[in-house]
Amino acid sequence: DQQVKxxxxxxxxxxxxxxxxxxxxxxxxxxxxxxxxxYPAEGPTFLISISSIKDKNEDGRFTVFLNKSAKHLSLHxxxxxxxxxxxxxxxxxxxxxxxKLIFGQGTTLQVKP
Amino acid sequence: NAGVTQTPKFQVLKTGQSMTLQCAQDMNHEYMSWYxxxxxxxxxxxxxxxxxxxxxxxxVPNGYNVSRSxxxxxxxxxLSAAPSQTSVYFCASSYSPTGARxxxxxxxxxxxxxx
Numbered sequence: 001d002q003q004v005k006x007x008x009x010x011x012x013x014x015x016x017x018x019x020x021x022x023x024x025x026x027x028x029x030x031x032x033x034x035x036x037x038x039y040p041a042e043g044p045t046f047l048i049s050i051s052s053i054k055d056k057n058e059d060g061r062f063t064v065f066l067n068k069s070a071k072h073l074s075l076h077x078x079x080x081x082x083x084x085x086x087x088x089x090x091x092x093x094x095x096x097x098x099x100k101l102i103f104g105q106g107t108t109l110q111v112k113p
Numbered sequence: 114n115a116g117v118t119q120t121p122k123f124q125v126l127k128t129g130q131s132m133t134l135q136c137a138q139d140m141n142h143e144y145m146s147w148y149x150x151x152x153x154x155x156x157x158x159x160x161x162x163x164x165x166x167x168x169x170x171x172x173v174p175n176g177y178n179v180s181r182s183x184x185x186x187x188x189x190x191x192l193s194a195a196p197s198q199t200s201v202y203f204c205a206s207s208y209s210p211t212g213a214r215x216x217x218x219x220x221x222x223x224x225x226x227x228x
Contacts, residue, residue, distance in 0.1 A: 009153075034217075043117070043203055043219035044156070089155060100146065100171065101205075101217060103155035 003027045004092050006104035014112055019077040021107050023090030026071065030092035034101070035064060035075050038087045047088075048075070080111045116140045119204050119220035126194040126227045134189040134223050136204030142218075144207045145187040149173065149200040150222075156203065162187055194227045201225075 005024045013019045023033075031052040036044035050057040050064045050073065057064050063076045077084055090104040116139045126132055138145065146161035148171075158171030162181040176198060178190040187206075191198060201224050207217040 004155075006155075036219075041222070043221045045219070046216045049216070091156075100158055100161055101148075101156075102172075103148075103157070105153055105155040 001026070002105075003030075004090055004102050004104040006088075006090055006107050008107050009105070010108045010110070012110045012112060013080050015082055016079045019075075019080045019084065019109055019111065021075040021077075021088050021090075021109065023073050023075075023104050024071060025073075025092050027092070027094070027102075028071070029094045030102075032093050033064070033066060033073050034091045034093075035062075036089040036091060036103075038089060038106070044089060077109075080109075082111050082113050085109055085111050117204055117206055117218050117220040119202075119223050121223060122221070123224045124226070126191070126225065128194060128196060128227060130194050132191050132194065134191075134202055134204070134225070136187045136189065136220060137185050138187075138204075138206040138218070139185065140206060140208070140218070141184060142206035142208050143184065144217075145181065146171070146205045146217075147177070147179065147187070147189045148203045148205065148219075150203060151200050159189065159202075191225075196227045199225060199227045 034049040035047040037047045038044040048062045066073045087106045087108050089106045091101040118137045120135045143164045147159040148156040150156045157173050160179040162168045201222050204220040205217045
C-alpha cells in the first residue's frame with residue numbers, strides 16, 4: 001500500500017514558467033512533509049519542508065502548499081530554471097520520533113531552455 | 114551531501130555472497146537509516162536506528178542485517194545476496210526527526226548488482 005503517491009512520473013516545463021509537482025498521502029498520522037531533489041548518481045538533497053500546522057511554506061523560488069483535508073501537497077517552482085531539472089521526491093513522516101521517511105515514487109522534472 | 118559517507122560506491126556480487134555496505138556520519142546525528150531506490154518505487158526504508166545500540170526494521174528489511182555500535186557508523190549487511198537486491202542503496206542521518214531540524218542528510222549512494 002503506497003502511503004505517499006506522486007502520480008505524475010514526469011513533467012516538462014519551459015524555462016521561466018511555473019513548475020507544479022503534486023503529492024498525495026493516505027496516512028492521517030503524517031505531520032511533517034518534505035521535498036527532496038535528486039540528480040543522477042547523487043544522493044537526494046533536502047529542498048523544503050512543511051509542518052502540518054501550516055498550509056504554506058516559502059523559500060525563494062520554492063513554495064510548498066499543504067491541504068490537510070485533501071491529504072495533498074504541492075511544490076511550486078517559480079520561475080523554473082534548467083538547473084531545476086532533476087527527480088523530485090515527496091516524503092512524509094509522523095511524530096513517532098524515529099526519523100523514518102516514507103517516500104513517493106518521484107517525479108522527473110525537465111525544464112527546457 | 115553534508116557528512117554522510119558511503120562505501121563502496123559500486124559493487125558486483127554473485128548470488129549467495131555476503132557483503133557489508135559501510136556508512137559513517139560526522140555530524141553527531143542520533144538517527145541513521147538505510148534506504149533502497151528501485152525504478153518506479155521511490156526510496157524504501159530498509160532499517161533504521163534511533164541511537165547507538167538501537168535498531169529497528171523498516172518497510173523492506175528481509176535479507177538485510179544492521180547493527181549500531183557507535184553513533185558514527187551504521188553498516189548494512191547482506192547475508193546471502195539475491196538478484197532482487199540489485200539496487201541503489203542510500204544511507205541517511207538526521208539530528209532530530211521532528212520540528213525545523215527534521216532535515217535528513219543522504220550519502221551519495223552505493224550501486225549494487227547481484228548476478
